[in-house]
Amino acid sequence: MANDSDMTAKDYYFDSYAHFGIHEEMLKDEVRTMSYRDSMYKNKHLFEGKVVLDVGCGTGILSMFAAKSGAKHVYGIDMSNIIVQAKQIVRDNGLEDKVTLIQGKMEEVQLPVDKVDIIISEWMGYFLLYESMLDTVLVARDKYLKEGGMIFPDKATMYIAGIEDAEYKDEKINYWDNVYGFDYSSIKQIAIKEPLVDTVNGDTVITDACAFKDIDILTVKKEDLTFTAPFKVTAGRNDYVHAFLCWFDIAFTHCHTPVTFSTGPHARYTHWKQTVFYTPSTLMVKAGDTMEGTIKCAPNQRNPRDLDIEIDFQLHGDQPSGPNHCEYKMS
Amino acid sequence: MANDSDMTAKDYYFDSYAHFGIHEEMLKDEVRTMSYRDSMYKNKHLFEGKVVLDVGCGTGILSMFAAKSGAKHVYGIDMSNIIVQAKQIVRDNGLEDKVTLIQGKMEEVQLPVDKVDIIISEWMGYFLLYESMLDTVLVARDKYLKEGGMIFPDKATMYIAGIEDAEYKDEKINYWDNVYGFDYSSIKQIAIKEPLVDTVNGDTVITDACAFKDIDILTVKKEDLTFTAPFKVTAGRNDYVHAFLCWFDIAFTHCHTPVTFSTGPHARYTHWKQTVFYTPSTLMVKAGDTMEGTIKCAPNQRNPRDLDIEIDFQLHGDQPSGPNHCEYKMS
Numbered sequence: 125m126a127n128d129s130d131m132t133a134k135d136y137y138f139d140s141y142a143h144f145g146i147h148e149e150m151l152k153d154e155v156r157t158m159s160y161r162d163s164m165y166k167n168k169h170l171f172e173g174k175v176v177l178d179v180g181c182g183t184g185i186l187s188m189f190a191a192k193s194g195a196k197h198v199y200g201i202d203m204s205n206i207i208v209q210a211k212q213i214v215r216d217n218g219l220e221d222k223v224t225l226i227q228g229k230m231e232e233v234q235l236p237v238d239k240v241d242i243i244i245s246e247w248m249g250y251f252l253l254y255e256s257m258l259d260t261v262l263v264a265r266d267k268y269l270k271e272g273g274m275i276f277p278d279k280a281t282m283y284i285a286g287i288e289d290a291e292y293k294d295e296k297i298n299y300w301d302n303v304y305g306f307d308y309s310s311i312k313q314i315a316i317k318e319p320l321v322d323t324v325n326g327d328t329v330i331t332d333a334c335a336f337k338d339i340d341i342l343t344v345k346k347e348d349l350t351f352t353a354p355f356k357v358t359a360g361r362n363d364y365v366h367a368f369l370c371w372f373d374i375a376f377t378h379c380h381t382p383v384t385f386s387t388g389p390h391a392r393y394t395h396w397k398q399t400v401f402y403t404p405s406t407l408m409v410k411a412g413d414t415m416e417g418t419i420k421c422a423p424n425q426r427n428p429r430d431l432d433i434e435i436d437f438q439l440h441g442d443q444p445s446g447p448n449h450c451e452y453k454m455s
Numbered sequence: 456m457a458n459d460s461d462m463t464a465k466d467y468y469f470d471s472y473a474h475f476g477i478h479e480e481m482l483k484d485e486v487r488t489m490s491y492r493d494s495m496y497k498n499k500h501l502f503e504g505k506v507v508l509d510v511g512c513g514t515g516i517l518s519m520f521a522a523k524s525g526a527k528h529v530y531g532i533d534m535s536n537i538i539v540q541a542k543q544i545v546r547d548n549g550l551e552d553k554v555t556l557i558q559g560k561m562e563e564v565q566l567p568v569d570k571v572d573i574i575i576s577e578w579m580g581y582f583l584l585y586e587s588m589l590d591t592v593l594v595a596r597d598k599y600l601k602e603g604g605m606i607f608p609d610k611a612t613m614y615i616a617g618i619e620d621a622e623y624k625d626e627k628i629n630y631w632d633n634v635y636g637f638d639y640s641s642i643k644q645i646a647i648k649e650p651l652v653d654t655v656n657g658d659t660v661i662t663d664a665c666a667f668k669d670i671d672i673l674t675v676k677k678e679d680l681t682f683t684a685p686f687k688v689t690a691g692r693n694d695y696v697h698a699f700l701c702w703f704d705i706a707f708t709h710c711h712t713p714v715t716f717s718t719g720p721h722a723r724y725t726h727w728k729q730t731v732f733y734t735p736s737t738l739m740v741k742a743g744d745t746m747e748g749t750i751k752c753a754p755n756q757r758n759p760r761d762l763d764i765e766i767d768f769q770l771h772g773d774q775p776s777g778p779n780h781c782e783y784k785m786s
Contacts, residue, residue, distance in 0.1 A: 143786075144642050151634055161635060188637055212641040303482055304492060306519055310543040311475050455474075 147183045147206060150246070153395040155385050160186055160246060163276050163376035163383040164193040170274065170378060171195045175237055179245035179264045180257045181225060184210035186244050191222040195242075199235055200225040201264075230260045230267075239270040250321045251399040252282055252372040253349060253421060254431045254454045258339075262346055279375040280339040283388060284355050286331040286407075286415055287324060289366040293402055296320060319433065319452050320400040324369055326390040330409070331357035331365075333388070336419055352420040358412065359441075365407040365415070368435060371398045401435060401452055405445075413441025417448075430455040478514050478537060481577070484726040486716050491517055491577065494607050494707035494714040495524040501605065501709060502526045506568055510576035510595045511588045512556060515541035517575050522553040526573075530566055531556040532595075561591045561598075570601040581652045582730040583613055583703040584680060584752060585762045585785045589670075593677055610706040611670040614719060615686050617662040617696040617738075617746055618655060620731065624697045627651060628733055650764065650783050651731040655700055657721040661740070662688035662696075664719070667750055683751040690740040690772075699732045699766060701750075732766060732783055744772025748779075761786040 151157055164171060164186075171193035178187040181200030187210075190198045200210065200223060207227040214223045226233050243264055247257035265275065300312035336353040359365075369389065376383040387396040407415075417437025424430035431454040439445040482488055495502060495517075502524035509518040512531030518541075521529045531541065531554060538558045545554045557564050574595055578588035596606065631643035667684040690696075700720065707714040718727040738746075748768025755761035762785040770776040 144645060148630075152630075157635060183639070183642070185635065185637070189635075209642060209645070213637065213639055216638045216641055299479075299483075304488060304516065304520075306516070306544065307547045308514070308544055310547060311514070311540060314475060314540070 144183070144206070144209070149395050151183065151185060155392050155394045156246065157185065159374070159376070159383055159385045160244070160276070161189050163379055164189045164244075166381070166383070167379050168193045169380070171242065174241035175199075175239075176242045176244060177201070177235070177240040177264060177268055179230060179243060179261050180247060181210060182206055182246075184214050184223065184225060186246060187223045187225070188214065188217060188219055190242075190244055191219050195222065197237075198223045199237070199240070201230055201233055202227060203229050230263050235268060238268075240268050240273065241270055242274045242276060243269055244276045248280070248372070248374065248396065250396055251319065251370055251431070251433075251454060252280055252339075255429060258341075258344075258349065259346055261341065262344065265342070274378050275341045276378070277374045277376045278341045279377055280341070281335050281373045281375075282337040282339075283333045283371050283373070284336050284357065284419060285329050285333040285369050286357055286359065286365040286409070287328045287367050287369045287389075287400070288330050288363045289324070289328055289400065289402075290364065290406075292322075292400075293366045297402055316402050316404060317452050319370075319454050320402070321397050322400060323393060323397045324389045324400065329369065329389055330361055330363045331359050331415065333357070337421075350422040352418050354416075354418050355437075356414055356416040358414050359409040360411060362410050365403065365409055367403060368401045369398050370401065370419075372396075399454075401433070401450065403435075403448065403450060405448075407439050407445060408443055409439065410442050413439060415439050424453065424455070427455070475514070475537070475540070480726050482514065482516060486723050486725045487577065488516065490705070490707070490714055490716045491575070491607070492520050494710055495520045495575075497712070497714070498710050499524045500711070502573065505572035506530075506570075507573045507575060508532070508566070508571040508595060508599055510561060510574060510592050511578060512541060513537055513577075515545050515554065515556060517577060518554045518556070519545065519548060519550055521573075521575055522550050526553065528568075529554045530568070530571070532561055532564055533558060534560050561594050566599060569599075571599050571604065572601055573605045573607060574600055575607040579611070579703070579705065579727065581727055582650065582701055582762070582764075582785060583611055583670075586760060589672075589675075589680065590677055592672065593675065596673070605709050606672045607709070608705045608707045609672045610708055611672070612666050612704045612706075613668040613670075613701060614664045614703065615667050615688065615699055615701050615750060616660050616664040616720075617688055617690065617740070618659045618698050618700045618720075618731070619661050619694045620655070620659055620697040620733075621695065621737075623653075623731075624733055647733050647735060648783050650785050651733070652728050653731060654724060654728045655720045655731065660700065660720055661692055661694045662690050662746065664688070681753040683749050685747075685749050686768075687745055687747040690742055690744045690746075693741050696734065696738040696740055696746070698734060700729050701732065702729045703727075730785075732764070732781065734766075734779065734781060736779075738770050738776060739774055740770065741773050744770060746770050755784065755786070758786070 176190045176195045176198040178200040181202045187198045187200040249256035300308040334355040336355045371388040373386045387394045420434040433452040435450045507521045507526045507529040509531040512533045518529045518531040576592045580587035631639040665686040667686045702719040704717040718725045751765040764783040766781045
């Protein structure tokens with residue numbers, strides 16, 4: 125597994141992204157792809173005769189949805205080599221007159237038009253913001269979107285709740301206490317700081333969900349993505365809290381009837397799953413107890429691709445906790 | 456997901472490998488880890504008072520097994536930052552007098568000893584040879600292993616068989632014929648060339664298994680890892696063949712009683728799973744029919760981390776096929 129290649133990370137990125145595996149996973153995520161499809165196919169009145177920009181077009185599926193919805197022309201931008209395949213796919217579907225794909229960075233490419241009517245983009249990462257392309261969408265919006273133009277989707281909401289997760293915490297965190305008879309507890313300290321992207325059963329959620337961050341894609345600024353948000357959740361039953369769980373919902377509010385989807389634990393599986401943040405100690409909660417605090421998100425200073433997340437909270441109830449401070453890093 | 460970091464691939468490699476996730480997967484692979492453990496704990500007579508070299512030591516688990524088996528001293532080498540954690544783990548287990556870990560490339564580090572008695576290494580990749588560290592083990596062997604020294608493990612055998620796999624082939628290959636109403640068949644041509652690492656149920660195997668490559672780690676040369684090997688398999692029942700399946704077995708032949716493990720479809724799960732090579736056409740076979748040909752493996756000329764694999768074969772039986780030539784690339 126060792127290698128001494130002098131290929132740059134950029135090459136690596138290009139290469140690995142050109143693998144169709146990640147695109148296969150995204151395409152086969154029907155909750156995701158069919159929401160985008162419905163937002164366009166069921167709203168042709170919005171796309172008829174319009175100029176559309178697809179930010180991070182991948183294999184071109186959203187661009188082709190837009191073209192089939194009556195768009196006058198669709199421009200798709202992607203920096204990855206997957207665009208070579210995407211161009212072939214567009215030709216194979218006879219859409220080369222309607223869909224123009226351009227390889228490059230949004231910040232650098234020059235579109236053949238000054239402005240577009242609609243921006244479409246699937247930019248969401250794990251925990252919404254990890255390795256997300258939202259920054260790129262904002263660049264595209266500020267440079268190309270016509271006054272009064274639309275963005276699909278245009279709203280994202282982030283949620284937090286408390287979960288019971290003893291079994292998996294044992295497997296992921298406490299495992300390191302004894303590895304084939306050896307003390308690996310130094311890794312435990314690292315493991316607990318690493319949020320876990322995984323599917324969580326809805327039954328494990330023992331508090332209500334608190335929407336801690338609303339993002340309006342039409343107006344949000346890059347600075348708004350570094351934030352500290354308050355939250356408060358209330359336990360619905362007597363149980364133990366081992367972790368906080370985060371997820372997000374997405375909405376296309378311009379549609380004739382609502383098109384939305386959730387990546388939450390009570391909704392159908394998506395490839396984004398949910399994100400688990402283990403708390404160092406286990407909390408004993410009674411129905412009606414509240415956990416109140418703040419969640420802070422910021423790109424890591426040294427490596428802006430990484431995301432620093434801090435959760436500060438207190439438990440109010442029969443057995444109140446002192447202040448808890450938890451630090452996490454998605455990398 | 457776009458990024459313009461100028462981090463080199465080497466940094467990327469170091470960083471990503473330092474993530475404990477991959478090490479967690481390997482440690483939790485009990486077939487793997489307990490085979491290594493048994494090869495040492497049950498053979499202390501071989502390790503007593505010996506100097507041991509662990510090539511690609513990761514979190515240091517094999518080094519610690521060797522120390523606990525009575526080794527006089529163990530040197531562990533790894534180029535990844537995981538070694539920082541490994542050193543802490545060795546200290547936490549009070550083995551710092553017995554185990555010395557050194558970060559660096561095998562080709563470049565200088566051990567404090569001229570020769571070692573035993574080399575231990577878990578170097579195997581998917582399909583045995585993909586991103587494997589065997590080259591590095593051979594460098595270590597030629598530079599450091601004492602005349603008459605031992606290597607753990609010292610034998611690897613690669614197998615091939617024919618499998619029925621209609622359902623999964625539909626999902627992985629034929630899927631591209633119609634993606635939400637669009638023709639994505641250009642990706643199908645790429646998908647079929649990409650071997651699929653996945654677990655395959657033993658019931659799908661419809662031929663016997665042919666051992667096409669034996670590797671004796673004590674004597675193999677780097678050149679031997681580029682090879683063309685003949686194979687012949689015989690169908691055990693009437694069925695359809697959709698793919699060839701490859702896997703490998705590993706043996707520690709110096710042990711008092713045999714320590715071996717298999718990554719085959721009839722054996723217990725390992726993180727190596729098996730590797731599936733879809734044939735472009737589906738073959739109709741009758742019990743007793745044979746498929747005969749050659750399998751060729753070579754590092755890709757442009758990127759030696761990638762593996763080029765070619766399978767040439769003919770079906771002999773009631774409905775014989777003409778010559779089939781299939782090309783694959785693991786990357």
